[in-house]
Amino acid sequence: MESMVAIRGLCKSFGPIRAVDDISFDVRRGEVLGFLGPNGAGKSTTMKMITGFLTPSAGSARICGHDVAAAPVKAKARIGYLPEGAPAYPDMTPAAFLGFIADIRRVPSADRARRIDFAVDRTQLRNVLHQPIETLSKGFKRRVGLAQAILHDPEVLILDEPTDGLDPNQKHEVRALIAELAREKATIISTHILEEVDAVCSRALIISQGRVVADGTPRELEARSRWHNAVTLILPRARLDGLRAALAGCAAVASVEDGTADAGLARVTAFPRVGANLIAELGTIGRDPAHAIEEIRVERGRLDEVFRQVTGARTSASARAAA
Amino acid sequence: MIQTLTIFRREFSGYFATPMAYVFLVIFLVFAAALTFYLGNFFERGQADLASFFMWHPWLYLFLIPAIAMRLWSEERKQGTIELFLTLPIGLGQAVLGKFLAAWAFTGVALALTFPIWITVNWLGAPDNGAILTGYAGSFLLAGGILAIGACISATTKSQVIAFVLTAAVAFVFTVSGSAIVLNFFSGWAPDWLTEAIRSFSFLTHFNAMNRGVIDIKDVFFFGSLIALFLFANAIVVDIKKAG
Ligand SMILES: Nc1ncnc2c1ncn2[C@@H]1O[C@H](COP(=O)(O)OP(=O)(O)OP(=O)(O)O)[C@@H](O)[C@H]1O
Numbered sequence: 001m002e003s004m005v006a007i008r009g010l011c012k013s014f015g016p017i018r019a020v021d022d023i024s025f026d027v028r029r030g031e032v033l034g035f036l037g038p039n040g041a042g043k044s045t046t047m048k049m050i051t052g053f054l055t056p057s058a059g060s061a062r063i064c065g066h067d068v069a070a071a072p073v074k075a076k077a078r079i080g081y082l083p084e085g086a087p088a089y090p091d092m093t094p095a096a097f098l099g100f101i102a103d104i105r106r107v108p109s110a111d112r113a114r115r116i117d118f119a120v121d122r123t124q125l126r127n128v129l130h131q132p133i134e135t136l137s138k139g140f141k142r143r144v145g146l147a148q149a150i151l152h153d154p155e156v157l158i159l160d161e162p163t164d165g166l167d168p169n170q171k172h173e174v175r176a177l178i179a180e181l182a183r184e185k186a187t188i189i190s191t192h193i194l195e196e197v198d199a200v201c202s203r204a205l206i207i208s209q210g211r212v213v214a215d216g217t218p219r220e221l222e223a224r225s226r227w228h229n230a231v232t233l234i235l236p237r238a239r240l241d242g243l244r245a246a247l248a249g250c251a252a253v254a255s256v257e258d259g260t261a262d263a264g265l266a267r268v269t270a271f272p273r274v275g276a277n278l279i280a281e282l283g284t285i286g287r288d289p290a291h292a293i294e295e296i297r298v299e300r301g302r303l304d305e306v307f308r309q310v311t312g313a314r315t316s317a318s319a320r321a322a323a
Numbered sequence: 324m325i326q327t328l329t330i331f332r333r334e335f336s337g338y339f340a341t342p343m344a345y346v347f348l349v350i351f352l353v354f355a356a357a358l359t360f361y362l363g364n365f366f367e368r369g370q371a372d373l374a375s376f377f378m379w380h381p382w383l384y385l386f387l388i389p390a391i392a393m394r395l396w397s398e399e400r401k402q403g404t405i406e407l408f409l410t411l412p413i414g415l416g417q418a419v420l421g422k423f424l425a426a427w428a429f430t431g432v433a434l435a436l437t438f439p440i441w442i443t444v445n446w447l448g449a450p451d452n453g454a455i456l457t458g459y460a461g462s463f464l465l466a467g468g469i470l471a472i473g474a475c476i477s478a479t480t481k482s483q484v485i486a487f488v489l490t491a492a493v494a495f496v497f498t499v500s501g502s503a504i505v506l507n508f509f510s511g512w513a514p515d516w517l518t519e520a521i522r523s524f525s526f527l528t529h530f531n532a533m534n535r536g537v538i539d540i541k542d543v544f545f546f547g548s549l550i551a552l553f554l555f556a557n558a559i560v561v562d563i564k565k566a567g
């Protein structure tokens with residue numbers, strides 16, 4: 001597969017602040033790259049450099065073979081970009097605004113009406129089409145920004161927090177829209193919603209303090225979690241001690257933690273020893289009627305935990321270095 | 324070129340989407356008329372010309388043009404729309420030019436709306452309409468010059484207030500450098516070439532020359548190169564700002 005976005009050694013300094021520090025990656029057609037990281041990690045700054053809004057301090061970005069610095073107009077023509085905060089001209093109506101974008105992006109007049117209709121329908125803007133953008137609610141403003149980004153059917157989609165401020169229905173719609181569009185495009189989205197990564201991203205990049213600290217499919221990242229392949233059991237509270245004793249006797253179990261559950265029920269999670277296949281070992285315990293297990297399930301791993309682990313560790317390490 | 328036109332259209336219609344355009348037009352027309360008739364002694368002079376009308380334009384423009392120019396880039400920066408604008412597939416030159424031309428056309432509309440005064444002098448007497456035309460041309464060029472300076476300054480800051488004050492100050496310096504007070508101050512002790520240089524950089528010198536009914540290529544060239552220079556600087560400022 002061809003690489004449609006090629007980022008090499010991208011750096012950005014704002015005075016003494018090193019906002020982006022040597023980031024490299026590729027995004028291929030059909031791929032959705034999720035950009036994760038704590039506030040101030042450098043996600044938006046990276047996107048601003050890829051879209052040609054900021055000039056990098058070092059490094060390069062190529063869009064479909066066009067270097068953003070050397071051939072900015074060609075590169076920008078292939079990008080649909082939703083900037084952070086979804087800026088749009090406040091005194092225009094969505095209809096006028098989208099018309100302006102279609103003209104300036106030179107959408108052929110034969111396609112113009114169809115493309116605008118598509119964008120308006122998919123972001124459900126129909127009812128507010130003739131209302132000044134400044135009077136729209138936050139979520140609708142974001143949808144206008146989204147409509148603007150997909151209007152010209154770009155090959156590369158770069159969306160900075162596309163679902164921020166949307167209601168749950170819209171979040172769902174927008175994720176479905178991204179998933180649908182993404183088949184033919186290279187997509188980069190930034191988000192603070194980890195379930196979104198699972199829902200739409202084929203790959204996730206966690207960045208912290210301007211550097212990539214983790215890179216992989218959501219599954220791969222989850223596998224780095226302590227919770228990966230842990231087994232959670234739910235049983236009547238009265239049977240808890242019996243189960244504890246059984247787990248203690250099982251060689252594959254490294255540790256056991258109690259969770260919270262409903263009245264009368266207890267939740268226990270057993271963490272595996274390195275390399276152990278815990279669920280196979282626990283099968284017999286689970287079936288033993290003495291424990292009256294109501295539910296047994298294998299944990300996939302928790303992205304939020306991996307996120308904290310890879311971003312938090314760096315912060316405390318650098319804090320120590322600074323001290 | 325098409326995209327310059329697209330930007331032009333959006334910007335130009337943008338003026339009329341807010342009360343700003345109407346406030347500006349009314350203030351301009353009221354002041355232009357009041358200054359002409361009361362301070363300019365339009366009727367008492369007994370002359371069928373528009374000298375007493377045009378003579379106030381440089382001073383009117385001093386505070387009205389910066390008000391138009393200040394929003395050109397500062398507002399985009401403040402609203403964050405500059406990130407959208409500058410990531411569109413357009414050349415920097417097209418962006419700068421489209422914005423400038425829209426603002427300039429808007430001042431052209433304001434000027435055109437002063438036509439009743441032209442009708443008035445033609446009704447009262449037999450003016451030299453050629454001189455009136457060059458007067459309008461001079462006024463339009465002057466407005467373009469101040470606008471270009473203002474556009475460039477507005478690209479440097481998020482704050483429209485700063486953009487306004489700086490533009491007015493620079494335009495003031497360019498204007499008064501041709502006034503008798505300033506020139507007399509210099510001619511007492513400074514070498515003649517310096518006084519002459521100061522005079523030749525003044526808006527007033529070139530504006531008044533065009534008001535006399537002759538279009539000298541020198542004056543047109545002065546305003547033309549002033550506009551070109553500041554629009555070029557405008558593009559450079561926008562580009563430098565991208566470096567953060
Ligand atoms: N124009 C600027 N001048 C100075 N510092 C800046 C500028 N823009 C960004 N920064 C700094 O760069 C760092 C990265 O900011 P960035 O906006 O990329 O973070 P982010 O990952 O998008 O965060 P968030 O999740 O809050 O959106 C921050 O420390 C920020 O303060």
Ligand SMILES: [Mg+2]
Pocket residue numbers: 043044045084160
């Ligand atoms: Mg951000």
